[in-house]
Amino acid sequence: MIIIAINVRQCPSCEAKTTIPILYGDLTPSAFQRVKEGLIKHGGSTAPQTAYHFYCKSCGHEWTKEQAIDSAYEKIRGIKTSVGGFRQGFYNIEICFDTNKVTWSSTACGEVEEFEKTFRETDSRKVLEMLKPINLLNWRAKYNMDVLDGTSWFVEVVRTGRNITKSGHNLFPAEWEEFCEAMRKVSGKEFGGAAD
Numbered sequence: 001m002i003i004i005a006i007n008v009r010q011c012p013s014c015e016a017k018t019t020i021p022i023l024y025g026d027l028t029p030s031a032f033q034r035v036k037e038g039l040i041k042h043g044g045s046t047a048p049q050t051a052y053h054f055y056c057k058s059c060g061h062e063w064t065k066e067q068a069i070d071s072a073y074e075k076i077r078g079i080k081t082s083v084g085g086f087r088q089g090f091y092n093i094e095i096c097f098d099t100n101k102v103t104w105s106s107t108a109c110g111e112v113e114e115f116e117k118t119f120r121e122t123d124s125r126k127v128l129e130m131l132k133p134i135n136l137l138n139w140r141a142k143y144n145m146d147v148l149d150g151t152s153w154f155v156e157v158v159r160t161g162r163n164i165t166k167s168g169h170n171l172f173p174a175e176w177e178e179f180c181e182a183m184r185k186v187s188g189k190e191f192g193g194a195a196d
């Protein structure tokens, strides 16, 4: 099942935020009313083979859920993330998709270790593709468990426009291990080791 990414309100073609959903099938009286009010678009009584899910009232562009997800992930310009605790130290990773640079650092046992590398343009695509099944954009903003000790994590999604931050303390999104694995692949270094 595809969960709709959060940024579906913006038209991928003209960037207006006048998006309404497209509904197929027979309309109930209340749905008919919402069509009249311009809150939804009626796409016809039967859905076509390629059914679009969104309609832009500004330019008339129509797109699917999959395209909405693609366009939301294409807006990602970078990832900043850290995981760790005050006892064990932190791992930090910064990925920039504009310069194709990844910076990794660790602050374990009071010692700072740093590492930087550049990856190829095509690898940028691969990283973004890895983030889609991890469902990063749909993670909640906060995952917290009220225990003082333990592991904290933080992810900032750097985007054109507003950045999104996600964080947690001793509580992790379901895809956390996959995320750590992706970060290890990108940096070639250790990251995570906390979700136990």
Ligand SMILES: [Zn+2]
Binding pocket: 011, 012, 013, 014, 015, 016, 056, 057, 058, 059, 060, 061
């Ligand atoms: Zn538009």
